[in-house]
Amino acid sequence: MNLLAPDKLLRSAVNAFDLYFGQGLADTTPMPSSIIAEGPQRTLRRYRPTRRVRTDRPPILLVPPLAAPAACFDLRRGCSLVEHFVNLGYPTYLVDYGPISFANRDLGLEHWVDEVIPNAIRQVSRDSGGRPVQPVGWCLGGIMTLLAVAADPRLPVASVATVASPFDFAEVRMLGPVRQLGKVTGGALVSSLYKTLGGAPAPLVSFGFRMTAIERLLKKPMFLAEHLSDRETIAHSQAIDQYMSRMLAYPGRTFGQLYHDFFRVNSLAEGKLLLNHRELDLADVRIPVLSVAGGADVLAPKGAVHRIGEILPNSPLVRLETAPGGHLGVLTGRSSIDTTWSYLDEFLAETAPERTPSKTKTDPQTVEV
Numbered sequence: 001m002n003l004l005a006p007d008k009l010l011r012s013a014v015n016a017f018d019l020y021f022g023q024g025l026a027d028t029t030p031m032p033s034s035i036i037a038e039g040p041q042r043t044l045r046r047y048r049p050t051r052r053v054r055t056d057r058p059p060i061l062l063v064p065p066l067a068a069p070a071a072c073f074d075l076r077r078g079c080s081l082v083e084h085f086v087n088l089g090y091p092t093y094l095v096d097y098g099p100i101s102f103a104n105r106d107l108g109l110e111h112w113v114d115e116v117i118p119n120a121i122r123q124v125s126r127d128s129g130g131r132p133v134q135p136v137g138w139c140l141g142g143i144m145t146l147l148a149v150a151a152d153p154r155l156p157v158a159s160v161a162t163v164a165s166p167f168d169f170a171e172v173r174m175l176g177p178v179r180q181l182g183k184v185t186g187g188a189l190v191s192s193l194y195k196t197l198g199g200a201p202a203p204l205v206s207f208g209f210r211m212t213a214i215e216r217l218l219k220k221p222m223f224l225a226e227h228l229s230d231r232e233t234i235a236h237s238q239a240i241d242q243y244m245s246r247m248l249a250y251p252g253r254t255f256g257q258l259y260h261d262f263f264r265v266n267s268l269a270e271g272k273l274l275l276n277h278r279e280l281d282l283a284d285v286r287i288p289v290l291s292v293a294g295g296a297d298v299l300a301p302k303g304a305v306h307r308i309g310e311i312l313p314n315s316p317l318v319r320l321e322t323a324p325g326g327h328l329g330v331l332t333g334r335s336s337i338d339t340t341w342s343y344l345d346e347f348l349a350e351t352a353p354e355r356t357p358s359k360t361k362t363d364p365q366t367v368e369v
Helices: 006-020 081-087 109-127 140-151 173-185 188-197 202-211 214-218 220-227 231-244 252-264 302-310 340-350
Strands: 033-039 042-047 060-063 092-096 134-138 160-163 272-275 278-281 289-294 318-323
Touching: 033 109, 042 081, 042 109, 060 081, 060 109, 060 140, 081 092, 081 340, 092 109, 109 140, 109 252, 109 272, 134 140, 140 160, 140 272, 140 278, 160 340, 252 272, 289 302, 289 340, 302 318, 318 340
Parallel strands: 060 092, 060 134, 134 160, 160 289, 289 318
Antiparallel strands: 033 042, 042 092, 272 278
């Protein structure tokens, strides 16, 4: 690559000015939406259609994880899953938990599994004329949605799609030291830390998320120098950096449950979780499920994500897919448009309430039970 070519130098200069002195290169203007319901840690948004909403398409509810801004689904124009679904004519909704403070330290996973997500699903269904909902969850958002369905199979849900949602934490190598520390201390050291702090503070969450992409962080100066003439590449990099800088906190009790039940005991690998004195079993999920793993995801590697294919024995269809990208990139990277989003489009169309999911295995990544 000739970095000194006059046209590249001119584009680089324009991009550098806009990046460092102008308003930036990434258009992060949120897609227009209206708030249709609110509750504790639950703001439900309905996105305004850009064209006539198709009546043959059921509503989609986007479910983010905890500690990550809900903007993960609307990263920037051109790489926004919200924009994609709205442009296809889907009635599109989002549940936003908002910021978490020290005052929320006693909130546990059951708050989201029993209250926030089920109420959001019911409200979306009512707002859509009583139609079943097709939730799409990223990371913990997908896990909590499936746990909510297992806890209450009567929820008006037609199918669930998950992206980068890990179920076998023994497959997450970067958590190895955490598990070893837990064995030595019985979990006491980490427990005392999150109890003192009231959870995992936002700066710590942001730091941890950046460490999952440490190579990208270390190579960023060289990356910018090499790609500065490519406006689209730099715009996407800017949008990612802005997103990572806005991470939220984990409430103390929820963080404790994630640490002890997910990281240390690895309960989800068997499809079960003891929550609020009762056992939730993913064997109670009896609807179609899609699971998309990121090929370069160190936080939720393929083995951890696709474990779901072995713990949903009563689902009529479990579709497993792999797409390029890391933890965020597999959801909303530039390559996700032709991979993850395509898988979502196919799955949502196939499992819409008007149609019966196919019981014929069509590719090696489909698990039928």
